[in-house]
Amino acid sequence: MIRAACQKDLPDVVRLALCLWPGHKPEELHEECADLLQKGALFALYGTPDGLPVAFAQCQLRHDYVEGTESSPVGYLEGIYVDPAFRGKGVARELLHFCEDWARGQGCREFASDCELTNTESLHFHLHTGFREANRIICFCKKL
DSSP states (O other), rough: EEEEOOOGGGGHHHHHHHOOTTTTTTTHHHHHHHHHHHHTTTEEEEEEETTTEEEEEEEEOOSSOOOOSSSSSSEEEEEEEEEGGTTTHHHHHHHHHHHHOOOOHHTSSSSEOOOTOOOOOHHHHHHHTTTOOOOOOOOOOOOO
């Protein structure tokens, strides 16, 4: 039920990504996802028996420093979304394992992720799937 997305899956990837990141425009996400796929990022799709994707995870390799890690590259879970009707059934955990296996196959010895400080649902998911908290930060910016 889980498979790696390819270019023909972009409409489904974008549809699911918009559920996770609703502040983005569809055409922007389409362009970004197409570019990431071309560069080797993983979009894992979870489909129902009839083939309709109802969940996805985006995973990449990070070669820069990743908080709390000691190796490079590091597999990085950029985002994960499960349609509400399919939550609580282990779908996100299965997607995560698929991404971890992909990262292992890319030579990674570590896997990382992040979430907003206020996203308690994501924090709960991460802690219950074997992640340990590496750090908490507050980021600042100002216009010049």
